Amino acid sequence: MDDYFNKTNIFSSYILEQEHNKIEESNNVASLLPSMSIGLGQYINNNKRLSTFGDSDIYFSLSQDIFSAYKYKNNKDKLAIQNNLQNLELQRKRYEYLLGFYYSSINYTYQLEQIQLTKKQIQKLETDYNISKELFKMGKAPYLDTEIKGNNLDKMRNTLNEVELERQYSLMKIKSDYSVPEELLHKVTIEDIKACKRSSIIELVKNIYKKKNESVDIDNKISESSLLPSLYFSVGLTPKNGGTLSDISLREMDYNASISVNVPLSDFFSSFNSKKTNAINSMKNNIDNLNDFRELELLRFDINNKLHIIKNKIPILKNNLYIKNKELNYISERVKNKKESVLTYYSLQDDIYEIELNIKRNENELMYYELYLDFLG
Incomplete structure (x- = not known):
């Protein structure tokens, strides 16, 4: 996935930052002349x-x-910390990219599954509608039954058209946001995404916080060096x-x-103000870090809750699907014997269609949340 991540605007911005760092490093070396x-x-x-x-x-x-070497050393350390911080921030964005891609990928797969399921429904409805038309011509079926079946067929065809348009949009967005070709969507597995993890998101946030504090410390040293004659x-x-x-x-x-x-003498005053600014930046970093960890803990709690709900929900949905299919067979016989309305039959078909989609959607969400929890750490 790195090859595709490297084609994104995120990575392009990172490359520009690295080039800017090289220019600053060159300027810092030139300060020794x-x-x-x-x-x-x-x-x-x-x-x-x-x-x-x-x-x-x-x-x-x-x-x-005489003191240019000391100032050079501080600026060199500052640039090294800045470079490390940019690498860590890139890694965090890379994780967001991977998780976002996987979610978009399984959503795209779900749309393909919905299209296949809808096509099967259309085939059944077309068969029923054609039979009903022939029976109506022979005077063996009321016109209302034929009209209901035709309406259901039109409704399902419209659903297929809507889902197909959504699929096309999803594919365009995946190509735009993730620079991934369509053929790869069917090949990337959850294990492929897990293999891209180098450290947990929580560990990454801790390292970013540490580097930001180091950046504040080196800024203080640079401010102190301005007091040197x-x-x-x-x-x-x-x-x-x-x-x-x-x-x-x-x-x-x-x-x-x-x-x-x-x-x-002006540097004494500017150094004092710089120290106050650095102290504010340090406090802001501590507050941001605390908020980050609170949000991550809330996110972990929320994901665990969703996983618990989904794991309990899927067996219930599958059992409900089993019961609905049994009920459909029963109602089908009653409709043939003119003991049940065709509306009840199609209402059950719609229920089964929605349950099957709901099962697929929950199974996909289960995989996504398990992956997210694995990355979270």
């Missing part, structure tokens, strides 16, 4: 005019922030003699070194 400056100028006054370009004073220097070590050189451009010689240069400290 020193700053280079070149100065070129001339001194003029009322008695001295501009000289030729070669007589201009020139100065070269390289400077490096910028300590620059610089190396400069100028040509000997007059220090002009025309005096440049790699053999004879004047060198100098210096250390400078830059303390931006």
